[in-house]
Amino acid sequence: MKKLIEVLSDKSALIERSLSLTVEKITNAVEQRGKCTLALAGGSTPKPLYESLAKQSLPWDKIHIFWGDERYVSPEHQDSNQRMARQAWLNHVAIPAENIHPMPTEAGDPALDAQTHEAHIREFFQVSPGEFPSLDLVLLGMGDDGHTASLFPHTEALKVSDRLITVGNKDGQPRLTFTIPLINQSHCVMFIVAGENKRPALAQIMASEADEIAYPSRSINPQGELWWLLDEAAGADLKS
Numbered sequence: 001m002k003k004l005i006e007v008l009s010d011k012s013a014l015i016e017r018s019l020s021l022t023v024e025k026i027t028n029a030v031e032q033r034g035k036c037t038l039a040l041a042g043g044s045t046p047k048p049l050y051e052s053l054a055k056q057s058l059p060w061d062k063i064h065i066f067w068g069d070e071r072y073v074s075p076e077h078q079d080s081n082q083r084m085a086r087q088a089w090l091n092h093v094a095i096p097a098e099n100i101h102p103m104p105t106e107a108g109d110p111a112l113d114a115q116t117h118e119a120h121i122r123e124f125f126q127v128s129p130g131e132f133p134s135l136d137l138v139l140l141g142m143g144d145d146g147h148t149a150s151l152f153p154h155t156e157a158l159k160v161s162d163r164l165i166t167v168g169n170k171d172g173q174p175r176l177t178f179t180i181p182l183i184n185q186s187h188c189v190m191f192i193v194a195g196e197n198k199r200p201a202l203a204q205i206m207a208s209e210a211d212e213i214a215y216p217s218r219s220i221n222p223q224g225e226l227w228w229l230l231d232e233a234a235g236a237d238l239k240s
Contacts, residue, residue, distance in 0.1 A: 001226055002224070004225065007235035009232055014229055014231040025136060030062045037064045038066065039138040039186075040067050041140050042070070043141045045141050049192065050085055051088045058093075061096055064101060068139070072175055075102065075106075080105075101124065105176065110167045132181055133164075134187055134224075135187070140189060144200070145201060148216060152170055153214050157169065158216055165177070166179050180219045189224075191217070191226075191227065194233065195234055
């Protein structure tokens with residue numbers, strides 16, 4: 001793993017750097033492998049990144065969009081990560097509908113929807129049970145509790161090592177989420193983190209020793225590159 005940490009001057013600089021790096025990773029993947037597989041983060045921080053991506057000229061027919069996690073709500077619900085990304089970005093570019101791979105949330109059974117999505121991903125990547133596909137880029141945020149995707153502290157989802165998709169739990173509310181091994185199989189993982197409230201968790205995540213069950217973002221150690229892009233408010237303590 002190659003780990004890189006950058007602290008940007010403010011949130012706009014953070015988004016600008018995230019955009020530059022995302023476009024670079026998309027372009028390189030298309031050149032090298034003929035397509036780019038990209039998993040999106042939810043939350044408020046990446047929304048301006050998606051709005052900026054909507055203005056780029058990219059080979060949309062060669063880009064496949066996934067989500068690292070999803071709230072267990074309908075695609076039209078205001079809390080849906082899919083809805084946010086579509087409104088900010090995907091509805092504004094000429095990406096084929098079949099290139100968008102949202103997590104299903106309408107079976108009324110999160111575990112069943114997780115199995116359905118896992119089967120879809122295995123078919124798309126042509127991987128057998130027991131194998132993990134390698135996405136080109138996984139975008140992640142981090143909560144002030146150290147969670148990422150829907151991998152929350154002290155939850156059962158952190159222990160899942162034999163599946164691609166599992167059910168996360170946030171205060172009793174189910175979520176669908178990539179598992180830690182799926183994220184860690186990626187060519188590149190990019191954390192985009194803003195805000196002073198993230199500093200205590202970041203100190204634990206960057207420490208030489210700490211509890212991964214208490215701070216799940218510590219468990220993200222991809223086979224490829226790991227980028228931590230932070231604004232000054234979040235990353236001041238990490239500046240070298």
